[in-house]
Amino acid sequence: MMKLQISHILKQLLLFFSLLRFSCEANQIEKLNELIKSRRSVNPPRAESWASLDELNGQYLSPLYVGSHEGLKEANKIEALPGQPEGVDFNQYSGYVTVDPRAGRALFYYFVESPQDSATKPLVLWLNGGPGCSSFGYGAMEELGPFRVNSDGKTLYLNEYAWNKAANVIFLESPAGVGFSYSNRSSDYYNVGDKRTAIDSYIFLVNWLERFPEYKNRDFFIAGESYAGHYVPQLAHTILSNNNNTKRTVINLKGIAIGNAWIDDKTGEQGTYDYFWTHALTSDESQAGILKYCDFVNYTSLCDKYLSQADNEVGYIDIYNIYAPMCKSSAPKSSTGSVYDFDPCSDDYVYNYLNLKEVQTSLHVRPTQWSSCSGVGWTDSPTTILPTLKQLIAYGISVWVYSGDTDGRVPVTSSRYSINTLKLPVVNAWRPWYSSQEVGGHVVQYKGLTLTTVRGAGHLVPSYQPERALTLISSFLQRKLPPPS
Known part of the structure; x- marks a missing residue:
């Protein structure tokens, strides 16, 4: 018995120290940069592609874990978040959904219903990228949340431009080790990648729909940004694969929308450096060297030289929005923020808020040193997600790619280069679209895919242009192009 107790204590200490390691405060830029640079390392993430939907047919999810959810919806209801303003007229829920009871792996979600006609509006799942960054801290608290x-x-x-005006929205922190999501098995924080993230997110959805059965037949959409350019299509792929198994919950997937999405390594990097040069961030010399020596597949020493030279020339700017100010913590702050003027120090405010004891209590989470991004190890990541997008298009899923046009990390040039490789015929030609009588961006509709820009928005589109982002997502959910006038 004593040996068992000592073994248990040692396991808990190992878990504690591994959690400390992952609590370092990073951001989405750093996490995506790490992954991109890891491609050139001697031990890159496995890059195997996904099987076709017909080959997969749900075989890797047998048996599927579905737990008991009796009484958990009521237990997850949030009466009020600490410090929330008056006039809140929608229901909020948060808590954990177990996805692997043997490992003690559970994912945290935050769910907000629409204040009007929630019973008839669609269900949207939002995912942030990284990999390893929080959909709650970024998506809910800095972007599209209420x-x-x-x-x-x-x-x-x-x-006032929250997306729950148009839909009922779930924010999911995935994989385990990100935000409030956790596992009792410390190896889960090291051995994770695209495939397990998709599987766990699917198991989460099936169980969440048992907890909220009124949404089982609702039109369902997935949206996300950055490295969610992997997460979103892969989860959609997993859903369609498992919908073929009639013994499982059929999820009524209608479409996906991915913003400033990392979907293809080669065109992604090529588009980034072309964007730098066309926006006067890098020199003619660096661009000429990149064009001469870089094919963005095999990295030579001369290619690396000019890429590094270009990176240094860009300088210390917010690469998420090349025209935005940087956070200056010593600058005086107004007591009340404004959705019309995104504060570059918002990461700090969210970090402080979500680590308040009373906030964590109201969210029904266990005491956690929350951070916006976590250092989970990434074991598998295909170099391109374009074949998966082609499969989704073939299955009739609505696919939208949107891009804030001031983002330098995953710029609009990268999105255009990636989509152009698909060689899809144009259905509706490039044109401006409007929001509040101003050009909100530009849109082109291909057969099976829509590409739209958002004018004046950075990487986190709803942060910088909340009204235009709401116009965009409302059009997507209604399955029509953004307004032409």
């Missing part, structure tokens, strides 16, 4: 955090780190203000 609240944003004031500079005091203790109070909230309303986002």
